[in-house]
Each structure stands twice: as C-alpha cells, then as structure tokens.
Amino acid sequence: MRDTLSPLGLLLDVDGPIASPVTRTIATPSIITDLISLAGANVPIAFITGRSSTFIREQVVAPLCEAGLPESMRMYGVCEKGAVWFPITAAGMGRIIVDDSVALPAVAVDLLRDLVADRFSDTMFFDETKQAMVSVEQRTDADHGAYQAAAAEFNEAAFAVMVELGLGIRFGDRVVPDAAGAVGFRIDPTIISTDIESVTLDKDRGAERALAFFSESGSLPRVWRSVGDSRSDYLMADHLHAAGYDVSHVDVRPSDGILERPYPVIVEGTLIHDAAGAEFLRSWVDRLGLPRNG
Template identity: 50%
Template sequence: MVSLSVPLALLLDVDGPIASPVTRDVQPRIIRDLLRLATGGIPVIFNTGRSDTFIKEQVMGPMIAAGMSPETRIHAICEKGAVWFSYTADGATALHVDSSLAVPKAFADDIRTLVAQDYASHMFFDETKHAMVSVEQRLDVSTADYKAGQELFDAQALELMFRHGLTALRVDPTIISTDIESVRLGKDLGASRAVELLAAAHIVPQAWRTVGDSRTDYAMADWLHHHDHEVKHVDVRPADGVPDKPYQILTAADLGLDPDVIHDDAGAAFLAKWLDMMAG
C-alpha cells in the first residue's frame, strides 16, 4: 500500500493545552478547531496521563456531537502509553491495555483506602484507570489547600510503595493530581505508540508539533527528535522554565500573545494558527 505523506501531525497532551486544569472541560472553540484540522488531513493524536473514560467524555463525545465527519479518525494514547484506542463518528474502537505495565491490585487497593480515610476532603481516587493509580484534586478545593495535602499524600504513597516492594514504580505529582505508575510509562512511550499508529495506517508526517504544559511533556519531542523526526514543541506553561533542547520550542509569546496566556487559552491560539497555515 502506498504511504500518505502529510505536512504535519499533532501530538497533544490533554490537561492544560486542551482541557482546562481548573474546570477539566474543553472549550467549544478547541473542539471545533481540532475537528477542522483533522478533517483537513492533519493527524490529531492525544498523548495523556488521563484515562480512556476521560477522553471519551470530555473530548470524543463533544467532537462527535459537533459533527465529526465519517472519514475522520482520532487516536488517543492514555495513561502515558499503557492504554490506547481510536475513534470515529461511530464511536470508539476496541481498547488496548498493556497489562504488563499495570500497578498491582493490592497496592491500588491500599492507595484507595488511604485516600478514603485521610484525604477525601482534598482529593479523590480515579476509578477509571486501567494501569496507573491516580488521585486528583477535588474541584471544590483551592490549589493551596490541595498542594498541602498532596505533599503529605505523596510521602505516604511512597512509603506504601516501598512497603509493597514496588521498586519499579514512581510517584509523579502534577498541578492537579498524583500518578503512581510503572517507570516504563511516559510521554516518550506515548510518542512511540503515536508513530506506530500512523505507520499502521501508512501515514508519514513530514513534521510533528508536540504540545504540553509540564516539563515531562518534553519527552514527546525528545523521543521524536532522537528518532530523526522533524519536531517543534509548544509549551503552554513556560513559567516553569524552558529547558535547552536541540529542537525549537514555541510559546504564546511567539504568537505575539501576552505571556500570561497559558494552558488551554494558549493551546487554542496555536490550533487557530495551524488552521490559518492550512488555509494559506
């Protein structure tokens, strides 16, 4: 079968660039522009620590409701590479789960109990994960209060992890959650799965744009660059510090926007820019 060359492929973190870390939902303009890009032949692939359930409810459902064309296919790599699926206007394909990357059930049960007994006022246990263990900030809790509780929780989770003898796991805190996961998981694994998914469809991007809001998201562009793909990384929260990389890094300031424009507002601006480039 002849391969299809496309000018650009998008590899997108979800929390931050696409979904608001405050409300957890996705702006209608972002849904609209993602659909326009995908319908125009630009591969759209989500690479997230979120579960398949979150993607189906917050992204897939709104995209289908907005009028997704029957030919459009979106890929979603969840739980940092452990879970993946695709979807069309007809809904989701079969879910793939790499069970070799899953956290042991006994440990997950202990974390669930810890949250229920000591931290339920600050966070909740994410029951939708297949491989990772995640706890997330409650929407009615302030960032400052959550951070204070998160630090205590992370320390106890690490102690539990060692008590179970799980040296191949790590505790990974974010601005709204803590993930406990296999050390083999990461946005780099997600990037490799993204390339495999497009290769299986005989799609060859001439270049990639990776988009994220944390330092760990740079692993997407790191992996692509290391494997000789042309890539630029978009950082929608550069105040955390922009590292020195061998590829170009873009921020809202590169679009002439106020540096205070971050997260999904910055993500929306970049989607609009790429649409303008396609039109031009």
C-alpha cells in the same frame, strides 16, 4: 486516505493545552472546531495523556463527535502515559487495549484507595477510571493551596505504602529498590494530581505508539508539533526529534521553566493552558488555509 499527503502531525497532551485544568473540560469552543478542521485536512492527531480512557471518552471524544468528526481522518488516543490505547473515529472510540503488564498490583491499589478515603478525601479523590496506574486528583471544590499541602503529605504516605509492600519505588531523588534490586514504579506529582505508575510509562512511549498506529494508514508527515504543559511532555518531541522528524514543542506553561532542546520550543506570547492551546490550533488552521468553523 493513504494517498493524501499529511501537512502536519500533532501529539497533544490533554490537561492544559486542550482541557482546562480548572474545569477539567474543553472550555474553549474553538478547540473543538479547529481540531475537526485539522482532522479533516488529514492531520494525524494523537491525544497522549495520563488521563483515563473514560475521561477522554467523556471530555474529549464525546464533544468532538457531537460537533461532527469527519468520516475520513487519522485520530488516536494513548492514555495513562502509554498503558492504554485506542483508535478514534467519527463514531467514537474504538477497541480499548490495556497493557496489564505495567499495572500496579491489586494490593497496592486497594491500600492507596483506602489511604485517600481515610485521610485525604476532603481535598482529593481516587480516580477509579484508571486501568493500569493509580491517580489521585484535586477535588474541584477544594482550595488549591489546601490541596497542595495535602498532596505533599499523601505523596509521602504513598511512598511509605509502596516501600512497605516491597515494591521498588522512586520519588524525586529517593529510590528504594525491591528485593531483587529493581525499581519498577515511581510517584509523579503534577499541579492537580499525583500518578503512581510503572517507570516504563511516559510521553515518549505514547508518542512511539501513536506513530506506529498512524504509519498503518499511510505515510507520516515530516512536520510535527507536540503540545503540553509539563516538563515530561517534552518527551513527545524528544521521540520525534530522535526519529528524524521536523519537530517543535509548544509549551503552554513556560513559567515552570523552558527546557533546552535541540529543536525549537514555542510559547504563545503571554497565553497559557488551554488559551495557548487554542491559539496554537487556530494558527495552524489559518496557516493551512482551512475554513474557520467556530
């Protein structure tokens, strides 16, 4: 492995480009087979996500292992935007490490869990699999418009909880420091969820951790692609660009607004979400002359 040149490196968000934001599963079979083909070609692949390690194990790693990951490859997972990480092998996920230093206090977790149960359980659920951040997510049986309305109300209530606890919190343009003047946490809404997390967590932190892991098993490729569906996913490419790599970012939800960056930003025509992610992966399987397995 150490002597084999890697033609490409991939940093992949999960919700959107890999897993369908509707089904929350890998709904496009070619994504599985193409990831396996690329991994077999010594392409370092990191899943950098706000999702929990449990979600990645069940919805990403399990189907990859079932389809047959190669014995020799470079694959890694960074969950909760950098708070949780682990290697991935043909046998599944390796040892999971959690950075407890960035976790929300238990009292905040309990109050936010109760908030969901008491007022918002008809449209969202509290993600009990998170180990460092708090996340609530739209129920799959809930109307999206109803969820969006409820999420706006939840976000305000969660902000009030954090302020009442004296925890420094940022939400949009509003900032309330703690007693020492510090702001340690933020509220980060997405289209199907809200994360309440340490301000130190983000996709650039995940990218940094993934590169450090891959460098332990050999030289890093010069060419990288990051793929995501939110504006924060550009931070993966920002980190790669700052480190001097040849990078482009693939935006699979450009309707939110394509950011101006000093590196190329790619869209897959009119395709979005996992359809765009599937097309991107397939294009690299073809470009590298790899066999099509699906």
